[in-house]
Amino acid sequence: MIIGVPKEIKDHEARVGVTPAGAKALVEAGHVVLVETHAGTQSGFPDHEYQDAGAEIVGEAGNVWANAETVVKVKEPVEKEYVFFREGLVLFTYLHLAPLPELTNRLLEKKVIGIAYETVRDRANTLPLLTPMSEVAGRMSVQVGASYLEKEKGGRGILLGGVPGVPPANVCVIGGGIVGTNAAKIAVGMGAHVTLVDVNLNRLRELDDLFLGRLHTLASNSYNVGRATREADLVIGGVLIPGATAPKIVTHAMVSKMKKGAVIVDVAIDQGGCVETARPTSHSDPSYVVDGVVHYCVTNMPGAVPHTSTLALTNATFPYLMRIANLGATEALKADAGLAEGLNVWKGQLTHRGVAESQGREWVAPASVLN
Numbered sequence: 001m002i003i004g005v006p007k008e009i010k011d012h013e014a015r016v017g018v019t020p021a022g023a024k025a026l027v028e029a030g031h032v033v034l035v036e037t038h039a040g041t042q043s044g045f046p047d048h049e050y051q052d053a054g055a056e057i058v059g060e061a062g063n064v065w066a067n068a069e070t071v072v073k074v075k076e077p078v079e080k081e082y083v084f085f086r087e088g089l090v091l092f093t094y095l096h097l098a099p100l101p102e103l104t105n106r107l108l109e110k111k112v113i114g115i116a117y118e119t120v121r122d123r124a125n126t127l128p129l130l131t132p133m134s135e136v137a138g139r140m141s142v143q144v145g146a147s148y149l150e151k152e153k154g155g156r157g158i159l160l161g162g163v164p165g166v167p168p169a170n171v172c173v174i175g176g177g178i179v180g181t182n183a184a185k186i187a188v189g190m191g192a193h194v195t196l197v198d199v200n201l202n203r204l205r206e207l208d209d210l211f212l213g214r215l216h217t218l219a220s221n222s223y224n225v226g227r228a229t230r231e232a233d234l235v236i237g238g239v240l241i242p243g244a245t246a247p248k249i250v251t252h253a254m255v256s257k258m259k260k261g262a263v264i265v266d267v268a269i270d271q272g273g274c275v276e277t278a279r280p281t282s283h284s285d286p287s288y289v290v291d292g293v294v295h296y297c298v299t300n301m302p303g304a305v306p307h308t309s310t311l312a313l314t315n316a317t318f319p320y321l322m323r324i325a326n327l328g329a330t331e332a333l334k335a336d337a338g339l340a341e342g343l344n345v346w347k348g349q350l351t352h353r354g355v356a357e358s359q360g361r362e363w364v365a366p367a368s369v370l371n
């Protein structure tokens, strides 16, 4: 199979979909790997490492997209990339279609086969291709939040861990999945007073055991979320309904009652955000203020630490890519029901319930298009 690896062009996105190690394994298995010039450079993988691995360096994005049977990316295509869509192209990447109806339309019109990392499931029913980036973003959310709490950045001027004689900051984490757990781990480690809110009581039980009493857990309802956000210096949003637009757990009314100079990092913004006042921002222009509360809502946070993120992401994505290359996308999808859950668009049909329900569209189950 011919695998294409374009350079990411989303704002400050420096990750790459395949490393030289991945390229080497694909070439050894008899596949052709086309890599756009400098696709991996910012992740620490210069062109010559891909060439040494047997990949071909191709000058322009258009050449990669036009010649590849499967294009492997990191982020959802941005508008400039829509022109490269064509019938039968397999696109393996994050798609986050629920809040992006225009991208959904273009993929459907061009009959692209789109397998979204964020909805692929494994046998344990987890989201194996989302997890590594949620680990990165969850950990980053606290360091970013701590930085925005500094006066210079518009925050309340609070040190997350406090000092002897002065209390630490209150951190409220909404959602106790991968993002939330990693955020809590770092916030607790920095000495903050951390409260974590989730609807899943079993998850709260697990976290209570894991953190040995250093984390305060709270059942998610609007009363508890309202109270916890009012008391918080830093709120981190990490709620997910896989594939769907995130529910607005923190309302505008709650934000308006938060302390002035408090900070919200809505990590769930790639699925529309779990804070009503959140809107997508970029690494170039990451924050804005609503009702005196600083909002940071960057949709590709791990892109800021591309070396770590590319390695973590491709550790997880590569085995799936190898199966797609060896079997062809259709057979790979048929052979693995969890990979088929990643199928969001198939030759003009929408194939993910969460995306369809978020956009009020019809959908068909992957199994029915694959058989």
Ligand SMILES: NC(=O)C1=CN([C@@H]2O[C@H](COP(=O)(O)OP(=O)(O)OC[C@H]3O[C@@H](n4cnc5c(N)ncnc54)[C@H](O)[C@@H]3O)[C@@H](O)[C@H]2O)C=CC1
Residues within 6 Å of the ligand: 118, 130, 131, 133, 134, 135, 137, 174, 175, 176, 177, 178, 179, 180, 197, 198, 199, 200, 203, 220, 238, 239, 240, 241, 246, 247, 249, 266, 267, 268, 269, 270, 271, 298, 299, 300, 301, 302
């Ligand atoms: N902005 C960025 O750069 C990045 C964003 N993300 C996003 O972060 C979000 C969270 O991802 P994960 O932690 O991996 O998901 P996850 O599935 O591991 O965790 C989601 C948690 O939300 C909880 N939840 C659902 N409804 C809730 C409610 N009403 N109230 C409180 N909690 C509720 C679930 O019980 C679950 O524990 C996703 O949208 C993901 O795409 C992930 C990585 C990078």
Ligand SMILES: CC(=O)C(=O)O
Residues within 6 Å of the ligand: 075, 094, 130, 133, 134, 270, 299, 300, 301, 302, 303
């Ligand atoms: C998950 C995601 O959207 C990201 O890593 O950018």
